Amino acid sequence: MIYILVAKTEQQELFYLTGKHTRTELREMRQRKQFFCPSCKAPLRLKIGEINIPHFAHQTRTDCDTFSEPESSLHLQGKLLLYKFFSQLNLKAELESYLPQIRQRADLLVNRHLAIEFQCSTIPVQQLKQRSEGYLKMKLKPVWIKGLKESCPEGISLLGLKTHEIEMRQNVAETFFILLFYPPDNRFYYHSSLFYVSSNRWVGKTKSIEASKQVFPFAIPKLLTKEEFNKVLGIFQNVRQQYIRSQLYNENRIKSLYCRLCYELQLDMANLPAHFGIPLLGAECLKQPAVLWQLQAAAAWEKGISVDGLIASGKLVLSDPSRAPEATEIMSRYLDLYLLLKEGFSKDSSFLEITYDNYCKNLRKLRK
Incomplete structure (x- = not known):
């Protein structure tokens, strides 16, 4: 229905x-x-x-309208509240505007140039992309807002994000975030500073704002503070240790890529240096644990193999072959950090200082 x-x-x-x-x-x-x-x-x-x-x-x-999803009370309530939110900002909001040229019904059209999709249920990624492409053909910017059935804990944490939720990410001035809305509290949530871990696991920051305090264009999340980034490092270190333990107890360690890389680099498999397994924004183009692809990058560099050469070898697992340029950029950024960190830390530069400075510099570089 x-x-x-x-x-x-x-x-x-x-x-x-x-x-x-x-x-x-x-x-x-x-x-x-x-x-x-x-x-x-x-x-x-x-x-x-x-x-x-x-x-x-x-x-x-x-x-x-084959694109419509079965409505829930949550979805209806959310659309009404979002309609009121835009109207109160004196923006022209049209509720459920049907676009016959593409046979789609936008949850909201704002000022006739923005198509708001309030998505409460799971949607196939291909369908999500198809809807977005339809809006773009109409010269409308699609904005996806994830509907929440319950409020989210705030702060830095390990997040379980489905593929279609990642596809909902917005990119504003090279700042990527997922915008969410919880109708019962009339409150927006943000998942931002998302670092890929594995499969559907990401580390990120969750922050909320009351609809009455939200602005439009929507507020953009800030850089992580040093304390927040330290929490990200802590979660990545825990994930890294879990992965290392799984490899140490692997019945066939001879075939373990992790064990072989540690042998080549003459590293203690149980006690890796801190500069392996570092969180980097954009690393989702590499579908391997951070500790593994970073060991591969280091081993290739020590052998005089370029980043392009390593990627061309097919030894790295990319999320999509078309993302090879992104993988090249990420690995080059990591090797710069690797060469700096492998020399050790000075009295004035701790591991946290160096990695946080790298995070800030790269983000500011992207935003220029």
Whole structure:
């Protein structure tokens, strides 16, 4: 069943369910008005319960707007609150605007140049990309907002992020973040400073802001403080130790790439130097644990093999072959850090100081 918040009347006027009318007023309108779907023109039923948000629904099963997701009360509530958020900022917000050229219905159109998608359920990545491409064809900028069923703990932590959630990342002035919205508290959340760990695991910062204090264009997350980055390092060190233990207890250590690399570099497999397994932004183009691809980079450098040569060898596992240029950039950045750290630390430069300075410099370089 597809639930919607906007319909057309017999006079071809749009009628919005934005909370302006009481349930009693809506029941009276239902008796004397007929409503139709703006997309497929089929008759709609106005549903007015005591618990759920009033909404429209198709009277019969229909293949209307194949891109629409089944609505939940959370989704309906979120769209209404986002509509009010933009309206209160004196922006022209259109709720559930149907675009016949691409057969898509945007949750919100803002100032006729921004398509807001409030996504509460899992969506195939290909479908997400297809919707975004459709908006871009219409010269609309797509903005995906993840709907939350519960509030998030704030601070630096290990996050479980699904593939489609990563695809929702926004890039504003080379600052990547996922924007989320929790309707029950009318509050926005951010997942930012995301460092890839493995599979669906990332380390990042979660921060929230009340809708009444949010701005538009949306606020951009700040750089991590040194204390916050130190927490990121701590989580990466724990993940690294877990990986090392799994390799040490590997029944076939002879075939273990980790063990072979440690042997080549003459390193103690159980006690690696701190400069292996460092968090770097953008490393998701490499689908291996940080400690493993960084050992490969170091081993190649010690043998006089260039970064391009290492990538061309196929020994590194890339998330996608087309991301080879990104992998080259990331590995080059790491080797600069590796050469600095392998010499040890001076009295004035600790491991934290060096790695945090590297993080800040690279981020500022990207933002120029």
